[in-house]
């Protein structure tokens with residue numbers, strides 16, 4: 001593993017994931033630096049989504065350790081990961097059918113800061129003040145991800161695909177994460193939308209939030225990422241600065257004949 005400039009925010013050590021007889025991740029060491037945009041790349045089936053699932057607590061690894069912000073987090077459940085400051089989006093957008101855009105974003109806050117049950121039941125002034133602050137924050141985030149306020153009351157699943165992605169990113173940001181993990185955020189987008197989302201990711205980094213993203217478009221990866229980790233067959237193939245990694249003959253060979 002190469003030395004990280006900003007110091008490691010998240011470290012995975014010797015992570016193994018087995019699905020029955022298949023070893024999807026085989027002894028992976030990787031680290032995400034504070035404040036960095038980190039690309040996780042590799043051919044189809046290399047284990048990228050599995051790694052992202054491990055790093056967000058959705059899959060418990062068969063073996064290995066996870067250290068986030070100096071703390072061992074491997075034993076926590078998904079909510080524990082969210083409370084520590086890890087938030088994610090999914091390869092296939094997951095917005096709930098009947099929820100409005102605003103409600104969908106607010107879900108992100110509840111994943112991390114659930115108000116105490118008595119406060120919610122008795123609806124105290126503190127709970128109402130907290131709720132108003134959350135709604136104001138959700139509107140701010142809709143603005144931040146480039147969505148107009150007048151769509152806040154629309155049912156989220158009726159929006160265009162690109163806009164639904166932005167809602168998902170706003171929802172993840174609503175939990176005030178230290179690390180945002182995006183599984184193929186540019187999938188299914190045209191060139192203009194890709195550039196817009198790439199710019200949004202840069203703005204997220206500018207807020208001091210590190211980003212780990214899975215992406216297949218090498219032009220975008222090259223221009224967007226500060227650091228790359230390449231997987232092949234669940235193992236680390238290369239790791240380091242994008243220019244160096246992408247010119248590595250082993251990385252080029254891994255992609256040859258397997259382009260999407």
Ligand SMILES: Nc1ncnc2c1ncn2[C@@H]1O[C@H](COP(=O)(O)OP(=O)(O)OP(=O)(O)O)[C@@H](O)[C@H]1O
Nearest residue numbers: 019022023024042043044045046047048049050051
């Ligand atoms: N829940 C599961 N049960 C069994 N096998 C799985 C499961 N999830 C993933 N796999 C297998 O693990 C391997 C890694 O899959 P993964 O989805 O992590 O790869 P990926 O690099 O994200 O691929 P892609 O680029 O196609 O999304 C594949 O062989 C896949 O079939």
